[in-house]
Amino acid sequence: MPIRISRGTRLIRAVLFLAIAILLAWMLSTRIGMVPPLGHLTNPWQGFWQNMERDGVRDLVLDSDQLRSTVTVRYDERGVPHIFADNDYDLYFAQGLVTARDRLWQIDFQTRAAAGRLSEIVGPDAIDYDRAQRRLGMMYGAEINAASMGTDPRTSLMVQAYADGYNAWLDQLRPKDYPVEFKIFDSEPEPFSTLGAALLLMNMSQTLSSGTRAHAQTNARALLDEHVYRLLYPDELPWTDPIIPPDQNWDFDPIPPETPDPGFVPEIVRDLPLTEQNPGIGSNSWAVDGSKTAGGYPMLASDPHLGVNLPSIWYEIQLHTTGSISPDNAVNTYGASLPGAPGVVIGFNEHVAWGVTNTGSNTLDIFEIEFRDDQRTEYLHDGQWKPVRQRIEKIPVRGGKTVIDTVLYTHHGPVTQPFGDKIASDRFPEGHAIQWVAHQPDHNPLLAIYKFNRARNQDEFESALRHFTNLPQNVTYADRDGNISMGHMGLFPVRFFGQGSYISDGRDPAYDWNQFVPFEHLPRIFNPERGFVSSANQAPATRSYPYYLGRSYFGFSRGARINQILANSEGITGAFFEEMLMDNHSLHAEKILPFLLSLLDADQASHTAQAVRADQAMHLDQILHRNQAIYTDQTLHSDQTLQTDLALFAESVQPGLHNNWSSNNEHIVSLVINMLDDWDYTFDADSPIALFYASWEQRLIWELWDPLMNSSDRHFVRPAVSTTIRLLLEGEHDVIPADVPETVKNTFLKALEQHIRRYGSDPAKWHYGRDRTVRVGHLAMLPGFGRDDFIASGRPEAINATGSTHGPSWRMIVELGPEVRARGHYPGGQTGNPGHPGYDRFIDDWAAGNFYDLLFWRSVSDAPEQTASTMILQCSNR
Amino acid sequence: MFPIRSATLLFLLVLLSALLLQFVFPWWIVVVIGFAAGLLSSLPPWKTGLVVFASIGLLWLGAALFITVTESPVLLPRIAALLQLPSPWMVFALTVLVGAIPASLASLGSSWLIIR
Numbered sequence: 001m002p003i004r005i006s007r008g009t010r011l012i013r014a015v016l017f018l019a020i021a022i023l024l025a026w027m028l029s030t031r032i033g034m035v036p037p038l039g040h041l042t043n044p045w046q047g048f049w050q051n052m053e054r055d056g057v058r059d060l061v062l063d064s065d066q067l068r069s070t071v072t073v074r075y076d077e078r079g080v081p082h083i084f085a086d087n088d089y090d091l092y093f094a095q096g097l098v099t100a101r102d103r104l105w106q107i108d109f110q111t112r113a114a115a116g117r118l119s120e121i122v123g124p125d126a127i128d129y130d131r132a133q134r135r136l137g138m139m140y141g142a143e144i145n146a147a148s149m150g151t152d153p154r155t156s157l158m159v160q161a162y163a164d165g166y167n168a169w170l171d172q173l174r175p176k177d178y179p180v181e182f183k184i185f186d187s188e189p190e191p192f193s194t195l196g197a198a199l200l201l202m203n204m205s206q207t208l209s210s211g212t213r214a215h216a217q218t219n220a221r222a223l224l225d226e227h228v229y230r231l232l233y234p235d236e237l238p239w240t241d242p243i244i245p246p247d248q249n250w251d252f253d254p255i256p257p258e259t260p261d262p263g264f265v266p267e268i269v270r271d272l273p274l275t276e277q278n279p280g281i282g283s284n285s286w287a288v289d290g291s292k293t294a295g296g297y298p299m300l301a302s303d304p305h306l307g308v309n310l311p312s313i314w315y316e317i318q319l320h321t322t323g324s325i326s327p328d329n330a331v332n333t334y335g336a337s338l339p340g341a342p343g344v345v346i347g348f349n350e351h352v353a354w355g356v357t358n359t360g361s362n363t364l365d366i367f368e369i370e371f372r373d374d375q376r377t378e379y380l381h382d383g384q385w386k387p388v389r390q391r392i393e394k395i396p397v398r399g400g401k402t403v404i405d406t407v408l409y410t411h412h413g414p415v416t417q418p419f420g421d422k423i424a425s426d427r428f429p430e431g432h433a434i435q436w437v438a439h440q441p442d443h444n445p446l447l448a449i450y451k452f453n454r455a456r457n458q459d460e461f462e463s464a465l466r467h468f469t470n471l472p473q474n475v476t477y478a479d480r481d482g483n484i485s486m487g488h489m490g491l492f493p494v495r496f497f498g499q500g501s502y503i504s505d506g507r508d509p510a511y512d513w514n515q516f517v518p519f520e521h522l523p524r525i526f527n528p529e530r531g532f533v534s535s536a537n538q539a540p541a542t543r544s545y546p547y548y549l550g551r552s553y554f555g556f557s558r559g560a561r562i563n564q565i566l567a568n569s570e571g572i573t574g575a576f577f578e579e580m581l582m583d584n585h586s587l588h589a590e591k592i593l594p595f596l597l598s599l600l601d602a603d604q605a606s607h608t609a610q611a612v613r614a615d616q617a618m619h620l621d622q623i624l625h626r627n628q629a630i631y632t633d634q635t636l637h638s639d640q641t642l643q644t645d646l647a648l649f650a651e652s653v654q655p656g657l658h659n660n661w662s663s664n665n666e667h668i669v670s671l672v673i674n675m676l677d678d679w680d681y682t683f684d685a686d687s688p689i690a691l692f693y694a695s696w697e698q699r700l701i702w703e704l705w706d707p708l709m710n711s712s713d714r715h716f717v718r719p720a721v722s723t724t725i726r727l728l729l730e731g732e733h734d735v736i737p738a739d740v741p742e743t744v745k746n747t748f749l750k751a752l753e754q755h756i757r758r759y760g761s762d763p764a765k766w767h768y769g770r771d772r773t774v775r776v777g778h779l780a781m782l783p784g785f786g787r788d789d790f791i792a793s794g795r796p797e798a799i800n801a802t803g804s805t806h807g808p809s810w811r812m813i814v815e816l817g818p819e820v821r822a823r824g825h826y827p828g829g830q831t832g833n834p835g836h837p838g839y840d841r842f843i844d845d846w847a848a849g850n851f852y853d854l855l856f857w858r859s860v861s862d863a864p865e866q867t868a869s870t871m872i873l874q875c876s877n878r
Numbered sequence: 879m880f881p882i883r884s885a886t887l888l889f890l891l892v893l894l895s896a897l898l899l900q901f902v903f904p905w906w907i908v909v910v911i912g913f914a915a916g917l918l919s920s921l922p923p924w925k926t927g928l929v930v931f932a933s934i935g936l937l938w939l940g941a942a943l944f945i946t947v948t949e950s951p952v953l954l955p956r957i958a959a960l961l962q963l964p965s966p967w968m969v970f971a972l973t974v975l976v977g978a979i980p981a982s983l984a985s986l987g988s989s990w991l992i993i994r
Contacts, residue, residue, distance in 0.1 A: 010990045013923075018913070018987030024980045025909045036960075039980075042973040043905035044941035048957055049973075052949040180953070184960065784959020835953035 031186040041183050051180040051835035057869045063876035064168050066093060071873040073098055076855050076866055079830035079838050082318040084860035088154070088329055089161045091321050092342045094873055096165030096192070099315055103339040103832040104170065105179035106311040108189045109780060111196050111340060114203040115139050119397040121187045127395060127403055132425035134393035135407050136210065137414040138202050141439045145470075146198035148444040154329075155446045159197045162342040166192040180834060181780065192340075197446065200340035205438035205471055207281065207306065209363035213552050215269040215429050216717035218502045222268060223712060228735050231727065232719045236539060238726040239556035239591075241563050243474060243486060244523045244541040245530070252521050254546035257496040258510035266368055266503035269429040269715050281305060281806055282554050283357035284581070284799055286534035286562055287478040287486070289527060294571045297817040298478035301577050302346050302355025305801045306809040309779045310786055310840060312828025314810045315339045318856065319453065333453040334822065334856045336810045339832075343449040346810060348822055348856075351456045351480055353814035356473040357535045359488055362500035362550035363437040363472055365513075366428060367412045369506040376419070379410055382509045386411065412506060413439055429715075433506060435513055437491050443470040458483045465489055466519055474535040480816040486533035488523040488540035488549070491516050495548045517547050532566040534559065536799075555722035557587040557797035574823055574851075577813040582849035583799040589681040589693060592725045596700070597676060599744040665756075671763055672752060683795035685769025691759075692766065694795070696751040703747050707737040721797070769793055773804050776827050776843055778834075787840050792847040802847075813851070823851040881920035885929050888919050892933040896981075905977070908934050912981030916988030923989035930985040935978035942973050 028039030041047045057075040069086035071094045076082065081098040085091040100107065112118055116133030118126035133139075149155040170189055182189060221229050287300040306313055314336040323330025335347015346355055371388070372378040378385040388408050395403040408415040412435040416428040428434060444467055451464030461477055465487065468475065472490020477483070493500070493513040504511040523540040525533055536559035540549060565580055675689040683690045705718050719727075727733070733740045759766050769791035778785035794802030801807055812824040829841040845852070855866055882888045892915050899907045912930045919926040946954070954966035963969060 010993055014987050014990035016987070017983050017990065021909055021912070021980050021983035021987055024983065025906045028976055028980065029904070029906060038972070038976050039905040042969075042976045043900070044938055044945060044973065045900040046905065047973075048953060049942055049945045052945050052951065052953050054949045782960055783962075784956040834956050835950065837950045837952050839952070 036184045037186050040186070046176040046183075048180045048183060048835065050176045051183075051833060053831075053833060053836040055837045057831075057871075059869050060871045061874060062097075062168070062172070062871070063874045064093070065875075065877045066164050066168065067873060067875040067877070069875055072860050073871040073873070074857070074860070074867045075869045075871070077868045078316075078841075078852060079868075080316045080318065080855070081830075081871075082320065082855070082857055084320045084322075086322055088157055088321060090873075091319055091331070092158050092161035093165035093168070095317065095319060095337070095342055096162035096167075097169045097873065098165075098317070098871070099337070099339050100166040100169035100192075102830055103311055103315060104173075104189055105181040106779060106832045107166070107192065107196070107200075107340040109181070110203055111192070111199050114199040114206070115142065116393070116395065119395055119400075119403070121185050121398060123398040124400045127397060128422075128424070130395045131393075131403070131405055132416075132427075134395065134405060135414060135416045135418075135424045136206070136434075137407075137436065137439055138199070138206065139393070140391060140409075140414065141202045141205070141436070142195055142198040144439060144441050145201055145443075146195045148442055149198060149446050150194070151442075152444055152447050154450050155444055158342040158446065158450060159194045163192045163194050163196060166196075179832065181782070184782065185780075197341045200338055201445065201471065202438060204338065205436075208358045209437055209472060210427075211552070212362070212364045212366060212427075212434075213717050214366045214501060214503050215432075216715050217551075218266050219268060219712075219714045219716055221502065222265075223714065223716070231732055231735050232723065233551075234723060235551055236543065237553060237555050237720055237722050239560060239587075239722065240538050240553070241556060241560045242539045242541050243488060243533075243535045243559070244525050244545070245528065246542045246544070248523075248525065248541065248544075250521075250544065250546055252546075254521060255494045255515055255518070257494050257499070257548070258512075258514075260496060260499075260505065260510035261508050264505040264508060266505070269503070281307070281358070282537040282558070282796075282801060284534075284536045284558055284562060284801070285355035285357045285474065285476040286532060286566060287353075287355075287476050287484040288532040288566060288572055289478075289484045290482050292531045292566070292570055292572050293815070294573045295815060295817055297480055297815065298482060298484050299572060299574070299577060299816065300348075300353040300355055300476055300478040300484075300812075300814045301581060302476060302810070302812045303581055303799075303808050304346065304356065304810055305807055307806050308776045308809055308827045310776055310828055310834075311339070311779060311832030312809070312826050313338065314826050314828070316824075316826070316830060316854070317344065319344060320857070320860070329454065331454045332856075332858070334854055335812065336824075336826070341446070341449075343446065344453050345449060346812060347453075348812075348814045348816075348820055349453060349455070350820055350858075352452075352458075352461055353478050353816060353820070353822075354452055354461070355476040355812065357476075357537055359472045359474055359490060359540070360537050360550065360553040361472060361488070361490075361492055361540070362495070362552070363490070363492075365412070365435045365500045365504050365511070367410070367433045367435065367504045367506035367511065369410060369415065369431060369433050376408060380507045381411070382507070409433075410506065412512075429503075432503070437470050437472060440470045440491060440513075443467075443491065445469060445471045457481060458485070474537075474540070476533060476535065478814070478816055480818070480820070483527055484533050485524065485526045486535060487525075490522075492522075492547065492549055493517075497548050498551075499548060501551045517549075521547065523549075530567060532563075534562045534566060536562055555588075555720055555797070557722070558799055558801065561585060561587055561799055574813050574815055574821070578823070578849065578851050580799060581808070581811050581813070582793070584683040584793045584795060586681050586683060586795050586798050588721060588725060588797050589679075589697070592697075592728060593676060593679070593681065593693070595729055596744050596748075597673065599741045600673060600748060665752075665761075668756065668761060668763065669749075669752065675763060683768060683793055683798055683800075685767070685791050685793040687768045687793075688763055688766040690768040690795075691771050692751065692755050692763075694772075695755060696748055699751050700744060700747040703743050704736050704738050704740070711737075774802060774807075774847075775805050776840070777805060785834050787843050790844055790847045800849075808846075811846075811851070812854075820856060822854040822856060824854055825850070825852050880918055882918050883920050885921060885925060888915060888921065888926065888929045889933045891915070891918075892930055892981075893937050896934055896937055906980075908977055908981040909984045912984035913988045916985035916990075917992055919985070919989060921989075923986050923993065926989045927982045927986040931978045931982035934981040935974040938977040939970060939974050942970055 071085045074082045083094045116130035282305045284303040290296045317337045318334040320332045333344045333349040335344040370380040391407045393405040410433045412433045417430040448467035455461040469491040475489045477485045494515040537554035538559040539553040774792045775788040792802045794800035796803045810826045814822045825846045827846040829838040831838045958966045
């Protein structure tokens with residue numbers, strides 16, 4: 001018997017259900033916070049399902065009326081495009097198109113991130129990031145560099161063609177074809193402009209040349225007794241085997257630097273957190289001449305270390321033109337390209353090969369600025385009040401009001417922090433201006449790339465290197481004529497000793513960047529007698545080099561290891577270089593571990609907590625500099641925090657407690673000590689003891705310097721690991737603010753206790769590769785879109801510098817000769833589509849050290865059996 | 879033919895129109911189809927709602943399965959992790975619910991509106 005429902009009830013139900021349906025439909029179409037619009041994302045017709053792709057690259061034919069001739073793109077088995085074009089325009093058009101096909105979202109995202117435009121996609125959460133990017137002058141620098149690229153017809157054509165090709169790909173996509181990240185962020189790709197390549201160049205510069213420790217170094221120098229400062233922060237790091245061997249003669253007349261006013265004492269920088277140098281960002285590169293190789297021709301390796309992400313920072317490609325218009329421009333090159341920038345950045349052609357490592361020289365200076373008044377419209381320079389320029393930065397925000405930031409510019413460069421506002425970035429002090437090599441006008445490193453790709457011999461490569469200026473790098477070179485060379489290349493101001501390593505005086509013209517080290521005076525080495533050249537971010541030369549370049553170089557470990565191996569090797573093959581690139585030996589551990597083990601003898605370390613406390617207070621008293629003229633209240637303040645920290649520190653040590661623990665676990669303690677004793681200092685994945693050593697060493701280094709780091713609220717930087725090792729080995733324990741034997745012993749026990757808690761009490765079951773975390777994360781940190789389930793050996797100070805999130809980003813080995821051969825790999829995959837099996841395909845081989853043969857084809861018809869699929873770009877203009 | 883008295887016919891009509899219209903319109907077209915189904919159906923509202931739910935749900939499930947079988951499934955665990963779902967299979971369940979619930983609610987609403 002049906003129950004009769006009144007008309008009113010029916011209407012109420014109708015309205016209620018319809019309202020819920022509409023509300024739900026609206027909610028599922030809208031991104032709420034970071035929850036994607038699920039209706040758009042999950043529907044099988046337009047959502048992520050459309051991004052699921054079967055393996056391989058699909059054959060494709062596209063028409064374009066912009067092309068001058070037909071372009072053939074042959075994809076090999078690994079998805080690497082080999083582009084065969086008739087002329088430069090078509091070549092770079094095709095490069096832009098194939099890169100967009102595989103990496104559209106990455107290029108869009110990285111370009112916006114570089115420009116400080118992430119708030120457009122992310123929302124208000126990204127405003128701070130964007131503001132820091134704008135204030136660093138990323139857009140400003142991109143405009144300068146784009147203008148430079150525009151002045152040369154070759155690079156101007158490169159960037160235009162690349163953008164045209166990118167946009168041709170984008171134009172034929174429907175929203176359902178957009179990469180899945182656009183659907184997740186509910187955003188849309190935008191056309192690529194000719195500014196794009198410059199922004200990606202700035203992105204690279206930000207990673208490689210925007211680092212500075214000037215304010216931290218200034219503070220340390222001011223705070224510490226001079227003798228102590230020199231021991232803790234020596235001008236040259238111990239055991240460094242410089243890039244240019246010490247016996248090099250410098251037969252030129254150097255340009256003399258200006259002399260600064262000696263009375264300048266920089267103000268102390270406060271309220272900035274401590275940012276430690278990331279040991280993962282470095283690189284190796286070396287070359288050997290024919291006397292050392294099995295084949296009698298030079299060989300080269302390049303191994304840049306960067307943050308490893310998916311999609312990868314690199315995209316493998318071969319570029320080939322027949323050069324029918326101008327045979328001199330013909331090119332056939334292979335290597336790693338930067339998605340968003342035309343050309344091959346690290347690679348080889350039929351004649352030459354080249355690699356790079358970062359220089360570490362001073363490329364960004366911090367200037368103290370004296371403004372005339374609070375209006376800040378004028379600043380003092382060379383005895384005159386000069387006008388401040390303003391640059392208005394508009395930051396559009398998704399779901400919010402556009403943020404407007406006025407950035408002040410002096411002739412040095414931008415003032416990176418706002419006044420009396422939340423800091424924009426923790427990297428630079430307030431009220432200071434920066435001068436950055438990436439902002440220098442009239443430099444065009446893209447032209448260097450263009451010419452590297454086409455160089456047929458050493459002379460042509462040299463002429464290319466002259467353009468490699470405002471993105472300084474150590475450049476390794478080898479050719480099939482038998483030459484090898486290495487140079488510390490780039491734009492380096494002529495500096496007086498120490499200039500740029502400390503805060504500079506913005507008033508004094510002696511600090512200006514007026515002159516640069518001439519190309520002919522740069523640290524270079526050609527065909528050395530020892531038969532090899534190498535660089536691993538260590539100091540470029542000894543102090544005998546007549547120019548001052550900087551002091552923030554990497555320690556000796558990787559560089560010395562490479563040189564050791566190369567000096568003692570002959571008959572080198574590609575397989576030998578493979579082994580070298582995967583070498584996990586740590587010279588740090590080799591130097592310091594025997595000493596540490598000798599201190600673990602319990603009898604030698606029987607201090608009480610009381611004694612430790614008294615001892616440390618005395619040390620710090622001597623270490624800290626008491627110049628009342630510089631500090632008044634600060635010193636007082638730091639003394640108070642100092643006492644508190646010391647008390648806390650002494651309590652935390654509690655030797656008694658740990659002695660109890662160790663006597664209960666005596667068998668493990670002695671087992672672990674024996675394992676360390678037998679260890680070969682190698683961070684292989686299957687090593688049971690390497691991870692324990694790593695945690696102990698880290699804890700030790702931190703605790704040795706903690707009292708000093710915590711002694712002040714000023715920005716400070718920890719002494720280098722290699723410096724610490726030297727102080728320990730050479731018995732300079734007075735300058736270490738902790739009791740050395742006690743700290744060695746306590747950190748050992750604490751590290752062991754923690755290690756057992758985490759990995760169990762059976763050291764035989766410990767496993768470095770399985771236990772440690774190595775991650776190739778997603779570029780926008782989307783959960784599930786990265787990889788962390790693989791096993792990798794390595795260590796930042798080993799040649800295989802695989803750290804937890806940074807490491808070898810492109811390993812390349814080139815054997816020159818009548819027929820150039822190469823191998824390589826990178827942690828990623830050619831396609832940036834997380835719905836394609838190739839997205840992360842190379843990661844396991846990269847981690848395991850399996851290299852791929854890089855297929856380098858002489859012509860469009862060479863080795864047809866190696867073609868996996870083809871894309872034809874047809875000219876529809878005729 | 880109208881009003882539709884057969885659940886099977888309603889099921890097929892909804893399925894077919896959603897299949898075709900989704901090639902042109904965004905996902906929310908299924909809500910419009912659900913609304914229309916309610917107007918055209920003379921079945922009891924709860925039954926109309928159920929039929930629309932089943933029809934859209936099965937359509938989306940079928941399409942999702944078809945793509946999974948013909949293409950590669952490597953995206954599923956990634957989407958599951960992104961959306962904090964415990965298993966890749968839950969991605970199918972979520973997909974079905976996202977399509978079917980709003981569509982069936984709309985059909986319920988319109989059924990009540992014009993109940994005969």
